[in-house]
Amino acid sequence: MSRREDLPAAFDEPVFAEPWQAEAFAMTVALHDKGLFSWREWADALSAEVKKPGAAADGHDYYEHWLAALESLLSAKGVAGRVEVDTLAAAWERAAHATPHGKPILLENDPQLDRGR
Structure with a gap:
């Protein structure tokens, strides 16, 4: 059994910096579960956003890319333009x-x- 002090230093830090990030994450999972897109489609959409010029090297804008990928998929699937x-x-x-x-x-x-x- 592992002890608390054996856990990584960031273990106690929140997973999401802002509530909207958790909501975007949850919406993505829910829409996948409803069959709107496959995980492969999601990975491709997110990868395309993260690879765009201007992405932060330290990844602090990761959930902004996440949200852009979700919006892109919603538009591509005809759910919301x-x-x-x-x-x-x-x-x-x-x-x-x-x-x-x-x-x-x-x-x-x-x-x-x-x-x-």
Whole structure:
């Protein structure tokens, strides 16, 4: 049995630096589990993003590439195009700015939301 002091130094560090990284990871796994893409397709999409010029040598932008790969696959599969993704991202950004500190960010907080639907 291993002892705690035998574990790597980074063992106690969080796996994800930001909540959105965990959410992107979870969405990717869920969409794969639903059969939207194979792991080979995912690996190819992520590899293409990571290999693009301008990627950080230390990998601090890894989950930005992860998210770009996911968006690329969603577009390629006809699930959500770039315009749809960008529109929804902008709505979440507005909702975040309109939400009081300490309150949950809800898309309904977007001041530009069409409430007449």
